[in-house]
Amino acid sequence: MNSPSTRTVTDLASKIDTGMDALVQQLTELIRHRSISADGNVSKVRETAQHITALLADAGVEAELIDVGDDGRQHAPLVYADHRCADAAPDTPTVLLYAHYDVHPADGWEEAFTPVVDTSSNRLYGRGAADDKAGIVMHLGAIRAFDGTPPVHLKLAWEGEGEAGRGSLEELVRERPDLFQADVVIVADSGNVRPGVPTLTTSLRGLATMDVTVRTLQRPVHSGTCGGPAPDAFTALVRMLATLHAPDGSIAPELLSRHEWQGAEVSEEQFRDDAHILPDVQLTGAGSVAQRLYADPAINVIGLDGIPPVDRARHSVCDRATARLSIRLSPEMSSASETLGKLRQHLESVRPWNVETTIQDRVVSAGYQADVDKKTFQDAESALLGAYSGMSEVAYTGRGGSLPLVAALQEVNPGAVMLVWGCEEPLTDIHGDGENVALPELRNMTLAEATLFDSLRSEPGTGADRVA
Ligand SMILES: [Zn+2]
Incomplete structure (x- = not known):
């Protein structure tokens, strides 16, 4: 130098x-x-x-x-x-x-x-x-x-x-x-x-969104007359989304394209403070905080359609549900479309009960x-x-x-x-x-x-x- x-x-x-x-x-x-x-x-x-x-x-x-x-x-x-x-x-x-x-x-x-x-x-x-x-x-x-x-x-x-x-x-x-x-x-x-x-x-990190829609019925039906055998779209969606993370809250290993973080560290104490985390709640994921924050991908649900808010709840089986995912991509520019491809494939493969799904994604920023x-x-x-x-x-x-x-x-x-x-x-x-x-x-x-x-x-x- x-x-x-x-x-x-x-x-x-x-x-x-x-x-x-x-x-x-x-x-x-x-x-x-x-x-x-x-x-x-x-x-x-x-x-x-x-x-x-x-x-x-x-x-x-x-x-x-x-x-x-x-x-x-x-x-x-x-x-x-x-x-x-x-x-x-x-x-x-x-x-x-x-x-x-x-x-x-x-x-x-x-x-x-x-x-x-x-x-x-x-x-x-x-x-x-x-x-x-x-x-x-x-x-x-x-x-x-x-x-x-x-x-x-x-x-x-x-x-x-x-x-x-x-x-x-x-x-x-x-x-x-x-x-x-x-x-x-x-x-x-x-x-x-x-x-x-x-x-x-x-x-x-890059940013992408993905809308995952699940359809199971032609229209909502009564949960008393049909609940049980009628497949609930929201339940199917939740089951699919639950597979995106491992039990410790990190992204499922098959979806993680890992890039080793070599820069400055972030202390857990500092991060808990910055992220306003409640005292007894644990951090999710594995590896150093900086690794999780700067180099690993992250997936969060940021929007949901198909299920009414609690004060307007009805006794029905959900026919169709959509979740919007916000996906933080690991920093390599080339990995954005690859990561999304893997994610789509994964969601298709874990679909329960042969439900219908449509997935639309968009890279906001590499x-x-x-x-x-x-x-x-x-x-x-x-x-x-x-x-x-x-x-x-x-x-x-x-x-x-x-x-x-x-x-x-x-x-x-x-x-x-x-x-x-x-x-x-x-x-x-x-x-x-x-x-x-x-x-x-x-x-x-x-x-x-x-x-x-x-x-x-x-x-x-x-x-x-x-x-x-
Ligand atoms: Zn600025």
Whole structure:
């Protein structure tokens, strides 16, 4: 692993330290913008986008607002820029920077949009302080460290619907891949495993849904006159679903495509707390918590049709029942359709009483597994270690949830290195009523990103990565 030259890190560090007050000021301003995408107030979100465009212009980058979504609804625009590096060597890579400027709602947190720095902890409080306005200013700070002329070609894709889950940006990525072509993608919407511990998110689970419908009768019949010999569709469905898990709650071994988790661990105590698990209830599954959370699949029933709620219960035998399963897929991109195929086959094979079944599934997002041996990845590690002085190792972590955008960007840039990092360490309490960002994290992550830009310029060898 090469470490970036001390001089470069020192130069960039002093540049970033000098600009830090201004950067915090810009983040503070951004937090004041109530850019809540979920409440449908697009004009507020659009104002934020315009504000960011002005910040970028001031940093020497000309950005435009691109409309997303063609479903007839109003959408928050994408802040987009294609900023070419003048006089660059022919093999200079293009780095795509992603962050989202919209925020999670803040109902019940009155000070959410009145940002304040707590000087004793050196943390800035406010909705979006970490998720993900820190990502926006971190990119901005890295660009500013080069006075607006960073040594790589940059593309900026800063989204206004990152929290809305509408998938409008993924659609645009697939419709207009030319806008998103890049050699390196940096997604600044994640964070270190702990403050001060430089971390890369190397693993994201995928997401799929499956609707399993069972039919047994032409219509519901009375449970007194027919119950017993008449096969109940709901009972059949439950029996089928029960075979998906082993007695300890892990996925049935024949369905599990296992990928060994090698990153940072998650303590059981921490996880019980995060997941609000009742004191005497056991965790399900086997292996380390991180293995179960980041690398193994998980299946949950998230919707049910065919059976009335209790207060409208009738004495009848159920003729037809449907369950919607949410399936968290193990991170390898290729395994999504294979896993679903196995699952369908399995459900067909355990069908009791020859009941009729129909199964419909959909991959929402493929997973992602970083190839940590690629040189750009190692450059990113060196950049992190340069920024977090005194640390000798970068931790790898995962996310149990999916980032559909990462899968879409990887799809249109199959050879690109995807880096997922940011300022959202666990104490930032994202989406909580005390969301905050640690200012030293913001400083160090900005420095790491700037250092990475610099090392991508100075290393012609990165070309090999880009076509791999
Ligand atoms: Zn986010």
